[in-house]
Amino acid sequence: xxxxxxxxxxxxxxxxxxxxxxxxxxxxxxxxxxxxxxxxxxxxxxxxxxxxxxxxxxxxxxxxxxxxxxxxxxxxxxxxxxxxxxxxxxxxxxxxxxxxxxxxxxxxxxxxxxxxxxxxxxxxxxxxxxxxxxxxxxxxxxxxxxxxxxxxxxxxxxxxxxxxxxxxxxxxxxxxxxxxxxxxxxxxxxxxxxxxxxxxxxxxxxxxxxxxxxxxxxxxxxxxxxxxxxxxxxxxxxxxxxxxxxxxxxxxxxxxxxxxxxxxxxxxxxxxxxxxxx
Amino acid sequence: xxxxxxxxxxxxxxxxxxxxxxxxxxxxxxxxxxxxxxxxxxxxxxxxxxxxxxxxxxxxxxxxxxxxxxxxxxxxxxxxxxxxxxxxxxxxxxxxxxxxxxxxxxxxxxxxxxxxxxxxxxxxxxxxxxxxxxxxxxxxxxxxxxxxxxxxxxxxxxxxxxxxxxxxxxxxxxxxxxxxxxxxxxxxxxxxxxxxxxxxxxxxxxxxxxxxxxxxxxxxxxxxxxxxxxxxxxxxxxxxxxxxxxxxxxxxxxxxxxxxxxxxxxxxxxxxxxxxxx
Numbered sequence: 001x002x003x004x005x006x007x008x009x010x011x012x013x014x015x016x017x018x019x020x021x022x023x024x025x026x027x028x029x030x031x032x033x034x035x036x037x038x039x040x041x042x043x044x045x046x047x048x049x050x051x052x053x054x055x056x057x058x059x060x061x062x063x064x065x066x067x068x069x070x071x072x073x074x075x076x077x078x079x080x081x082x083x084x085x086x087x088x089x090x091x092x093x094x095x096x097x098x099x100x101x102x103x104x105x106x107x108x109x110x111x112x113x114x115x116x117x118x119x120x121x122x123x124x125x126x127x128x129x130x131x132x133x134x135x136x137x138x139x140x141x142x143x144x145x146x147x148x149x150x151x152x153x154x155x156x157x158x159x160x161x162x163x164x165x166x167x168x169x170x171x172x173x174x175x176x177x178x179x180x181x182x183x184x185x186x187x188x189x190x191x192x193x194x195x196x197x198x199x200x201x202x203x204x205x206x207x208x209x210x211x212x213x214x215x216x217x218x219x220x221x222x223x224x225x226x227x228x229x230x231x232x233x234x235x236x237x238x239x240x241x242x243x244x245x246x247x248x249x250x251x252x253x254x255x256x257x258x259x260x261x262x263x264x265x266x267x268x269x270x271x272x273x274x275x276x277x278x
Numbered sequence: 279x280x281x282x283x284x285x286x287x288x289x290x291x292x293x294x295x296x297x298x299x300x301x302x303x304x305x306x307x308x309x310x311x312x313x314x315x316x317x318x319x320x321x322x323x324x325x326x327x328x329x330x331x332x333x334x335x336x337x338x339x340x341x342x343x344x345x346x347x348x349x350x351x352x353x354x355x356x357x358x359x360x361x362x363x364x365x366x367x368x369x370x371x372x373x374x375x376x377x378x379x380x381x382x383x384x385x386x387x388x389x390x391x392x393x394x395x396x397x398x399x400x401x402x403x404x405x406x407x408x409x410x411x412x413x414x415x416x417x418x419x420x421x422x423x424x425x426x427x428x429x430x431x432x433x434x435x436x437x438x439x440x441x442x443x444x445x446x447x448x449x450x451x452x453x454x455x456x457x458x459x460x461x462x463x464x465x466x467x468x469x470x471x472x473x474x475x476x477x478x479x480x481x482x483x484x485x486x487x488x489x490x491x492x493x494x495x496x497x498x499x500x501x502x503x504x505x506x507x508x509x510x511x512x513x514x515x516x517x518x519x520x521x522x523x524x525x526x527x528x529x530x531x532x533x534x535x536x537x538x539x540x541x542x543x544x545x546x547x548x549x550x551x552x553x554x555x556x
Contacts, residue, residue: 025374031490031518032331033364037374053310056338063385067376086311096303096315098345103389107341110384212309240309 001042003065005049007058008082010263014272015048026061036064044076045069046278047112052240052262055085059104066111079112080275082261083238087121088210102128116278118261118271119165119209119237136274138237138259139168145257145269146205146233147173153203153231156180156194156224158216166207180220192216192223200228211236211258214249221252233257239264279320281343283327285336286360288541292550293326304339312339316346322354323347324556325390330518330540333363337382344389357390358556360539360549361516365399366488380406394556396539396549397443397487397515414552416515416537417446423535423547424483424511425451431481431509434458434472434502436494444485458498470494470501478506489514489536492527499530511535517542 002021004012015021022040029035034057047065051058062079069077089100102125108115109130118136120126126133150173157166157179170177178197185191204224211217217234224232231254239246239258246266250256260267280299282290293299300318307313312335325343329336340357347355367378380403386393387408396414398404404411428451435444435457448455456475463469482502489495489512499510509532517524517536524544528534538545 030520032333033367033378034334035367035378036376037372039374054334055310056312056332056334060334060337063381064376064378067378067381068374071370071376072374089311089313092349094315096317096346096350098314098342098349100311100313100342100345103341103345106388107385110388111381242308 001040001045003038003040003045003047003069005047005058005061005065007050007052007061008048010260010267011048011050011082011270011272011275014270015275018272018276024065034061034064036061036068038065038068038072041072042074044078045074046078046080048080048082048275050082050261051085052083059085059107063107063111070111077112078114078116078278079108080116080278082118082259082271082275083240084117084120087117087125090122090125099128101125105129105133118259118274121209136271136278137165137168138261138269138271138274139165139172141259141269141271141273142207142235142237143169143172146235149231149233149255150175150203150205153205154178154197154199156197156199156204156206156220158192158206158208158220162208165209169205169207180223190219192219194223194227199224201230203231203233204229205233205235208234208236210238210240211245211249212240213242214245217249218252221249231255235269238262239267279318279323281316281318281323281325281347283325283336283339283343285328285330285339286326288538288545289326289328289360289548289550289553292548293553296550296554302343312342314339314342314346316343316350319350320352322356323352324356324358326358326360326553328360328539329363330361337363337385341385341389348389355390356392356394356556357386358394358553360396360537360553361518362395362398365395365403368400368403377406379403383407383411396537396552399487414549414556415446416539416547416549416552417443417450419537419547419549419551420485420513420515421447421450424513427509427511427533428453428481428483431483432456432475432477434475434477434482434484434498436470436484436486436498440486443487447483447485458501468497470497472501472505477502479508481509481511482507483511483513486512486514488516488518489523489527490518491520492523495527496530499527509533513547516540517545 025037086100105128115133155170155177303315383406393411433448433455
């Protein structure tokens with residue numbers, strides 16, 4: 001039985017076509033406090049809540065939903081988080097900083113037994129969650145979306161760190177994959193080189209977890225174009241787009257797509273099939 | 279050593295006149311995520327954070343500050359909350375609701391050993407906090423602010439539930455106190471009557487915990503005026519004012535004042551002396 005938070009309303013229609021969705025009342029009091037009410041009974045609930053902006057409101061809402069469900073007698077609570085806020089704040093870079101994602105994980109653990117996060121920035125941070133925690137890969141839905149468009153193309157990661165992500169998509173499609181190597185050539189400039197791969201005359205799909213400014217993607221696309229690539233596609237799991245980024249990336253490539261972990265104008269790939277598997 | 283959250287910046291100057299305040303860096307990333315950094319060392323920290331709107335951001339910030347302080351090696355963390363959000367959501371009124379303040383208390387307990395809340399709506403809810411939790415009465419600072427203005431006046435609670443609050447203030451000043459009795463005379467109208475007290479020719483101070491619309495306070499003030507009261511003062515701990523409420527209440531009484539648990543144009547009474555006692 002699914003419970004849909006206000007950060008996942010854009011997924012509600014598709015989920016309810018295939019599964020039971022409990023009605024919830026979610027509103028704000030005039031002073032800004034959230035009010036939630038769950039109109040359903042059961043043993044197990046799967047709460048779906050994506051945590052893009054306003055992320056702090058979405059986080060507190062999930063806490064209140066957890067309390068309401070426990071109060072109602074639900075015994076097993078799973079939490080599915082398409083996009084998890086604070087997941088990039090996963091280490092202390094400067095002394096005095098928190099490991100923000102640790103605090104968030106501990107908070108979610110107050111009410112939820114199991115956590116499912118889509119393409120989490122650093123899978124090791126799942127260890128901060130007190131219960132069982134899983135990373136869900138969007139590789140399958142991304143691969144299917146691009147299967148025909150890409151044809152006998154190549155899947156590329158924008159850097160070595162993202163290689164695993166490119167590999168997953170490439171293996172589903174039976175295609176070649178590689179990554180760019182980044183080299184700092186001046187304090188402000190980074191040179192990118194595709195490693196061990198010939199893109200000439202081939203379609204290329206660049207895969208990343210998050211696009212924000214889109215700067216890296218544009219740079220990679222321009223380079224591929226120079227190297228004679230045919231069509232260039234860019235995909236990411238989470239479209240945390242900065243102002244104007246969608247337009248800038250779209251102009252530089254043949255197609256830009258992200259999944260609907262965050263609702264954006266280019267969220268063309270649905271993760272709902274994976275949510276229904278939880 | 280004090281750490282001041284962004285909901286308590288209006289108290290920082292006064293606190294730092296009398297006590298050590300650690301520098302903190304608090305900002306937002308472009309996507310809306312909070313970033314905090316604590317620039318200080320020590321064994322014990324007292325975090326001060328008021329949780330008016332945007333209350334959810336203030337809550338998450340306090341969680342991140344707690345993580346940063348633990349990471350820095352602070353062993354004992356106290357949290358002082360001038361205004362605690364969600365404290366009025368203290369029971370299930372309709373089936374399916376959470377006890378929101380319980381969820382909030384549990385969350386604060388993840389990092390803090392002791393909790394100090396100013397004039398909490400329902401003191402019993404302090405029991406949801408896993409560590410030691412205290413209610414701080416603002417009676418002393420309120421009484422001192424009104425001592426001269428009130429003279430040989432009377433302290434009134436707007437209803438029986440607030441009587442204890444009026445009594446505390448009255449006892450400090452050595453004055454008479456009472457309350458109004460509310461009687462529903464139609465589905466939309468409530469009649470108020472002062473109980474066992476003659477206000478004729480006397481100054482009256484009405485004391486409550488929260489003013490939001492101010493409707494009750496205006497009604498009480500008009501009634502006191504009819505009964506021949508001299509000057510009428512209205513005070514509350516927390517000014518959670520609805521749009522236009524400050525103007526409406528101010529027009530109906532001789533003076534409206536609240537404490538600075540929430541910064542408002544009429545937050546004339548400082549709670550900082552009580553914070554310094556924690």
